[in-house]
Amino acid sequence: MTTSITNLAAREHVADLRRVADHRSAIAHTREPWAAEAANPPAVSLRIADVDDDQAVRDLAALDDAPAPEGEVLLALIDGEAVAALSLRDGHVVANPFVPTVAAVALLRLRAEHVSSRRSRRRRPFILRPRFA
DSSP states (O other), rough: EEEEEEEEHHHHHHHHHHHHHHHHHHHSSSTTTHHHHSOOEEEEEEEEOOGGGGGHEEEEEEEETSSOOOOOOEEETTTTTEEEEETTTTTOOOEESOOOOOOHHHHHHHHHHHHHHHHHOOOOEEEOOOOOO
């Protein structure tokens, strides 16, 4: 009796191993196994918040349990949903704690640096001055 139970368990174990091997073999034969995951990456967009985005920024601040950013605000959206906001005035950030936003906040800080450096640069007119030898 013990022999038949052992044989049955052994056959089931072998069948499980074959199913796993077949599955892994099918994945290995695909050209790009990661292509299914990479085919639909989340769309991230950054933009200056306008009047219509005030409620979204306040909602983010409430979720983050922090004061809402003031002044001009840069907003990060993932698949069209606001997930983080950064104040261009003082760099204060609020983000949705229920969504992975580390990369979005890093992008916001980088973009804010670009925007602020562009504003601080003054263009001086190029004046040709004669040079005497």
